[in-house]
Amino acid sequence: MQGFAQEFTMAMGLILSGDPELWAIVLLSLRVSLMAVLIAAAIGMPMGAALAVGRFPGRRVAIVLLNALMGLPPVVVGLMVYLMLSRSGPLGVLELLYTPTAMIVAQVVLVTPIIAALTRQTVEMLDAEYAEQLRSLGVSRLASVPTLLWDGRVALLTALLAGFGRAIAEVGAVIMVGGNINHVTRVMTTTIALETSKGNLALALALGTILIGIAIGVTGTVSLLGARNGQQEMRHA
Amino acid sequence: MIGTWIRAAVLSLGVGVTAVAAEDFIVVQSTTSTQNSGLLDAILPEFRSETGIEVRVVAVGTGQAIKNAMNGDGDVLLVHAKPAEEQFVADGWGVQRYDVMYNDFVLIGPEANPAGVGGQDVEAALAKIAEAQAPFASRGDDSGTHKAELRHWSSAGVDVAAASGTWYRETGSGMGATLNAAAGMGAYVLSDRATWIAFGNKDGMKILVEGDPKLFNQYGVILVNPEKHPGVKAPQGQIFIDWLTGPKGQAAIADFKLDGQQLFFPNAQ
Numbered sequence: 001m002q003g004f005a006q007e008f009t010m011a012m013g014l015i016l017s018g019d020p021e022l023w024a025i026v027l028l029s030l031r032v033s034l035m036a037v038l039i040a041a042a043i044g045m046p047m048g049a050a051l052a053v054g055r056f057p058g059r060r061v062a063i064v065l066l067n068a069l070m071g072l073p074p075v076v077v078g079l080m081v082y083l084m085l086s087r088s089g090p091l092g093v094l095e096l097l098y099t100p101t102a103m104i105v106a107q108v109v110l111v112t113p114i115i116a117a118l119t120r121q122t123v124e125m126l127d128a129e130y131a132e133q134l135r136s137l138g139v140s141r142l143a144s145v146p147t148l149l150w151d152g153r154v155a156l157l158t159a160l161l162a163g164f165g166r167a168i169a170e171v172g173a174v175i176m177v178g179g180n181i182n183h184v185t186r187v188m189t190t191t192i193a194l195e196t197s198k199g200n201l202a203l204a205l206a207l208g209t210i211l212i213g214i215a216i217g218v219t220g221t222v223s224l225l226g227a228r229n230g231q232q233e234m235r236h237a
Numbered sequence: 238m239i240g241t242w243i244r245a246a247v248l249s250l251g252v253g254v255t256a257v258a259a260e261d262f263i264v265v266q267s268t269t270s271t272q273n274s275g276l277l278d279a280i281l282p283e284f285r286s287e288t289g290i291e292v293r294v295v296a297v298g299t300g301q302a303i304k305n306a307m308n309g310d311g312d313v314l315l316v317h318a319k320p321a322e323e324q325f326v327a328d329g330w331g332v333q334r335y336d337v338m339y340n341d342f343v344l345i346g347p348e349a350n351p352a353g354v355g356g357q358d359v360e361a362a363l364a365k366i367a368e369a370q371a372p373f374a375s376r377g378d379d380s381g382t383h384k385a386e387l388r389h390w391s392s393a394g395v396d397v398a399a400a401s402g403t404w405y406r407e408t409g410s411g412m413g414a415t416l417n418a419a420a421g422m423g424a425y426v427l428s429d430r431a432t433w434i435a436f437g438n439k440d441g442m443k444i445l446v447e448g449d450p451k452l453f454n455q456y457g458v459i460l461v462n463p464e465k466h467p468g469v470k471a472p473q474g475q476i477f478i479d480w481l482t483g484p485k486g487q488a489a490i491a492d493f494k495l496d497g498q499q500l501f502f503p504n505a506q
Contacts, residue, residue, distance in 0.1 A: 087309030087468050095468065097310055098264055098293060179264075179295035182278065197413030198273050199438030 004202050011206030026210065029187040032100050032174070033167035036107030037115075040163055044112040045156065048119025049145045053127050063120065069113035074106075078173030081106040085177060098179040103187070106173040111163040118159035122152040157226040161219050168215060188214075262291035263473045266303075266311035268381060269411040271456070272296035274431035274500050280489040284480050290473050298411060300379030306330065306459075309466030312474040314459045315481075317429075318381035322457045331459035332471075335482045338490050338501040339455045342385060343433055344446035345416070346425040354425070359449045360393040367395040370404040372424035376415050377407025381454075386427045389451065416442075429454055431500040456501070458482065481505075 014022060051063055083089050085097040085105070096102045126148045134144045149156065171189035178185030180194060188211045195204040271277050272294055281292045295305065299316040306314045307330050314331060316322060325331045344362055346354065352369035354362035366373055375397070376383035390397045397405045406424065408415045412432045419426035420440055428436075433444070458478050463469040480486045482505035490503045 086305075087466050089308075092309065092468070098295060179293070181264075181293045181295060184293055194273075196417065197269065197411050199413055199417060199436040201417075201438055 007200075007202035008206055011203045012209070015206065015210055022207075024183070025186055025188060025191055026214065028100065028185075029168060029189070029211075030214070032103045032187060033107060033164060036104045036111055036167045037160055037164045039104070039108045040111040040115050041160055043108070044115030044163075045119045045149060045159075046145075047112075048116040048121075049123045049149055050142075051116070051120045052123035053141045053145055053148070055141070063117075066113055066117045066120065070117050072110055072113065074110060074170045074172035075176070077106055077109050078176035081109065081173065081177045097177060098181055098185060100178070100185055102177040103174045103185060106177050107167040107170065110170060110173060111167050114166055115159050115163045118162060119149075119156060122155040122159065123148045126152050154226045157222055161222055164218060165215060168218075169211070261289060261473060262293050263312040263470050263477060264293045264295060264310070265313045265315055265477070266295050266297070266306045267315040268299050268302060268317060269296050269413065270317070270382075270429045270432045271315060273411075273413050274435040275495065276431065276490070276493050276501055279493045280486065283489055284477065284486070287485070288476055288480065290476060292477060298376070298378045298380030299382075299384070306461050309461065309468060312461055312470045313477055314461060315456065316381055317454055317456045318384050319455055319457060321381075321384065322459060326459060330462055330465055332462050334457045334459045335478060336505050337456045337458045337481055338487075338503045338505070339453060340430050340501050341447070341454050342382065342427055342452040343430050343444045344425065345419065345428055345433060345442050346445045347423040348441055348443055349423070350445060351423075352425070354445050356446060357448045359389050359446055359452055362446045363389055363393040363395060366425050367393070367397075367400070367404075370400075372404050372406060372422050373397075374415050374419035374422060374424040374426040375405060375407045376412065377409045378411070380412075382412060382427060382429055385454065389427070392451075431495075434495050434498055434500060455504075 048066075051059065051066065081102065082097065084091050085094070085102050086092055087097070096105070123145070127144070130144075130148070130151075134147070139147070169189065171193055174185070174187060175190045175193060178187070178190065180186050180190040186194075188207060192204045192207045192211070195201075195207065267277065273296070277292075277294050281294075285291055295302070295311065297305065299318045299321065302311075302314060302316050303321060303325055305311055306325070314322070314325070315337065322331075322334050326334050342359075344354065344359060346352075352362075352366045352371040354365050356362070375386060387397070401407060406418070406422065408418045410418070412428055413436060415426060416428060416433070416436050417438055418424070420438055420442055423441070425445075430447075433439075458481055460471060460474045460478055461469045463471040487503035487505055490501050491499065493500060
């Protein structure tokens with residue numbers, strides 16, 4: 001480990017000096033994971049809300065299943081998406097394997113259950129609180145969903161952040177469907193895996209530090225926005 | 238058949254850079270050694286500036302690269318396990334196999350060298366390691382290096398399957414990850430020389446056995462058969478193969494040096 005500190009300092013210098021290659025990797029990571037979270041939210045939030053207010057046979061089973069899917073192993077998701085997108089797979093004609101789109105697809109699969117399950121929990125709690133009031137106003141269970149989602153928006157931000165955290169930190173799925181191709185599908189986590197395998201441990205650690213920094217930055221920003229929003233709510237009330 | 242490809246290659250060369258759009262690219266399924274050593278990063282920009290074709294490299298173990306290519310998820314295969322490559326072509330997955338370059342395997346071990354191995358004879362060294370039951374880190378991932386390692390064990394008369402999980406430890410990972418594991422465990426490990434030279438975490442490890450002709454490591458290149466997978470970009474793939482095995486590609490391979498050492502030796506015919 002000789003010169004570890006020196007190598008680490010050099011790597012941090014690379015980051016701070018705005019090395020274009022490194023920043024392209026950072027931006028691709030953000031682009032892929034933010035897009036994945038956006039799509040996952042569009043699917044997962046209505047799904048979670050429907051599970052929270054809906055009353056249908058098999059609902060409990062669906063909830064248990066959804067909670068279990070929060071722990072989907074990324075490698076398995078990567079493998080499933082690979083088999084779908086491979087040229088010999090059912091969606092091979094789309095030529096999506098080894099593109100950022102494939103990575104977004106894999107992350108959507110990983111993140112959607114997290115957002116859906118956390119949304120379900122939030123909405124169910126709000127529903128228990130307001131159900132009587134809403135019913136007395138003549139609002140049906142289904143029609144109350146947008147109101148409940150809006151009311152729980154601060155808690156739902158946390159659900160989005162949990163999803164984002166999972167997406168940006170994940171390596172098993174994106175390395176399989178993205179291929180870790182230089183300048184095309186190489187993101188932060190796959191770069192860290194590559195540099196580690198090259199034995200460049202200090203560089204890998206420095207990259208890991210930026211990854212953590214990004215996670216803190218995004219989470220902090222969203223939390224601040226959420227907190228301010230929450231305070232405004234309080235004042236209005 | 239081959240004539241057709243050569244004609245196709247010449248034709249698309251003739252149509253020239255204008256026909257080859259800026260977004261023209263091929264996917265090459267290759268091994269970690271060609272990427273981790275920096276070889277491909279060093280030679281591919283030259284190919285791109287000459288032909289306008291971008292080469293996207295997916296670097297995995299030889300076994301996985303071959304399977305990915307069988308699924309049609311690559312236009313060209315660049316790996317190092319000649320018997321498996323010949324099988325790939327014989328089974329119709331590939332068009333033709335060409336020699337590209339070679340380097341060699343080296344036996345790495347802890348400086349303390351508890352099994353006391355040395356010299357040139359790799360089989361004798363492996364037998365000593367087995368005798369001493371000294372830790373040995375194997376790739377265990379069906380890669381070219383793993384296949385070569387298993388051949389040497391078998392020639393040395395050691396049944397490593399029986400020792401799996403004791404002194405014989407299969408990491409199931411790439412070359413670099415396995416070298417990291419070996420460094421951590423103070424284990425012996427077989428590596429291709431290129432990955433070893435480029436490896437940044439050599440701490441406490443060194444080459445103990447090298448120079449045995451049995452440690453020769455040949456790389457080959459194959460165009461994935463477009464008759465099996467119509468999506469294969471055969472003309473562009475063939476242009477890449479022709480370049481790699483031609484004078485310019487061969488010179489680029491020979492010119493690639495790390496710490497003043499040549500890592501790969503071109504030997505296309």
